[in-house]
Amino acid sequence: NQGVAPVTYGQGDRPPRGDYARARADYTCEQDWAAYSEAEHALYRRLYERQAAQLPGLACEEFIEAVQHLGAPEQIPRFDSLSEQLHRTTGWEVVAVPGLIPEEAFFKLLSQRRFPVTQWIRRPDEFDYVVEPDLFHDLFGHVPLLFNPVFADYMQAYGAGGLKASGLNACELLARLYWYTVEFGLIATPQGVRAYGAGILSSAGELPHSVRVAQPKHVPFDLLRVMRTRYKIDAYQETYFVIDSFQQLFEATAPDFAPLYEQVRGLPEIEAGVVLPHEAPPRVLA
Ligand code: PHE
Helix, strand or coil: CCCCCCCCCCEECCCCCHHHCCCCCCCCCCCCCCHCCHHHHHHHHHHHHHHHHHHCCCCCHHHHHHHHHHHHCCCCCHHHHHHHHHHHHCCCCCEECCCCCHHHHHHHHHCCCCEEECCCCCHHHHHHHHCCCCCCHHHHHCCHHCHHHHHHHHHHHHHHHHHHHCCCCCHHHHHHHHHHHHHCCEEEEECCEECHHHHHHHCCCCCHHHHCCCCCCCCEEHHHHCCCCCCCCCCCCEEEEEEECCHHHHHCCCCCCHHHHHHHCCCCCCCCCCCCHHHCCCCCCC
């Protein structure tokens, strides 16, 4: 019962990248901060600065405000000190993992308010694109919003929901919700649509693409619609789902999903990139 990235363990036939021999039974490991090279700290800084520079006007305010918690970008942050701050604010912690972990282990950590961050950072030749999530994606993309109380609660609820979905053989459906919110979600603000998904916020190319892409590829968030929708992991998304607020997301996902999974199984899937007729904005007559 393997789902799809980012909650998959490895991709295709390849084993996941990372040193699993050092991991504990719950898949966490030491960050081993002292082992990062100067070149790795410098690469983190280049990634951080490129991304921080394009946040205004593209990222939501909650993210922009929270990103400062990551501290000065000169060095890769120490997970311990990040955890101390996070714990004081929302009760979350950051834990190191060797890389992708099995989905049950992933759900369990989230349900305990422990966010797994990959211990290794990408190579310099992967500056623009890395196949598996690395430290930069996990940290820069995911950690800032864990400082937001409502989003923090959503992430824990997702973890608990994942453990439940495992028993209902529904991980693939639940993974779609993760994909279209936690990784590639957009949020409507008075200033316009902004990004809150980590896959967008850690990508230099997809951040402007997702926010400025032509209408009608921004679809209002609808839980059933999201769960029916397949996704592509190897290209920019063509459709993005837009929430009105984190509170809306939290409330929409609070009910028991068991009957919803049954409902979704009885309906046809929707291909990635498809916009349904009623979702397109009315055409402006010349
Ligand atoms: N309400 C969901 C369930 O019953 C749990 C959940 C909450 C899942 C939030 C995802 C996000 O399974």
